[in-house]
């Protein structure tokens with residue numbers, strides 16, 4: 001079978017896998033105790049120290065493939081065997097190469113439904129694993145976003161939230177559970193994500209986002225998700241992201257309504273282009289005053305998660321220059337088109353008033369109408 005391979009002495013484990021089992025004998029040259037701890041399936045153990053005596057048992061009409069730990073000692077064995085008339089090869093990189101490559105394969109199995117997609121593939125999955133996303137708020141929106149990004153294998157997820165888990169959160173904040181009541185939301189979220197996907201590194205920030213800390217926080221991330229329901233923080237996220245040239249996805253829910261929009265620098269309006277200023281106290285209720293169906297947070301959070309993944313992979317058409325408005329009672333998705341950025345916008349316009357969120361902290365002071373949901 002191996003006429004075309006006979007000049008070389010090495011085989012990759014993939015080449016070996018393609019060979020017909022019936023015609024080959026795979027030999028593990030490592031010590032028996034190591035062999036029993038784990039070896040390549042189908043290998044027989046003949047430790048190097050007794051190989052000289054034991055090799056006579058090996059059939060001369062079959063191809064002998066030997067391997068050691070790293071593929072160094074096995075090369076000498078191949079030369080010895082060939083001199084004595086066997087058709088022999090050794091595995092390049094030895095057991096370790098097989099183990100590392102095999103571990104990678106197992107890893108990708110988790111993402112096999114991603115890898116099957118032409119738009120993702122192994123390359124896209126590796127991109128996700130190398131990506132960093134900051135989720136602001138581990139509440140109704142942040143919970144599904146963080147869960148789906150973690151399941152998708154976004155390699156680093158930062159979570160900002162100053163609150164602890166309360167009983168009234170559990171109707172929609174599905175990353176937490178009853179046993180975590182009183183625990184910091186960021187710690188509870190981290191625990192859930194680590195159980196779901198150990199490939200993900202979770203960085204926790206048990207603090208409120210402020211004009212002072214936001215710059216340092218968003219700096220190290222590729223994308224930001226706005227999962228808060230107070231306008232001060234929404235405007236703060238917008239302004240800081242615009243000024244830092246950082247893309248983000250806005251999401252909001254109230255009663256049976258939800259909305260999502262994505263900002264990418266240079267591609268359409270920002271949140272302030274559309275909403276201009278923080279609403280006056282009492283003019284817009286929040287979820288703790290008006291209520292919300294929990295699953296509404298799930299739907300809008302999932303749309304935000306999808307936008308994040310699309311941005312990271314560079315696929316599809318993002319919600320830039322348009323907003324999708326979801327009506328849960330009538331089950332409709334409506335698209336509101338905005339087109340370009342507004343030239344008079346105070347942060348992204350032609351003559352911006354806002355140039356540094358730290359210097360203009362007063363803009364984001366609480367109007368006392370909303371809390372993180």
Ligand SMILES: [Zn+2]
Pocket residue numbers: 269270271272273274341342345346347348349
């Ligand atoms: Zn703007």
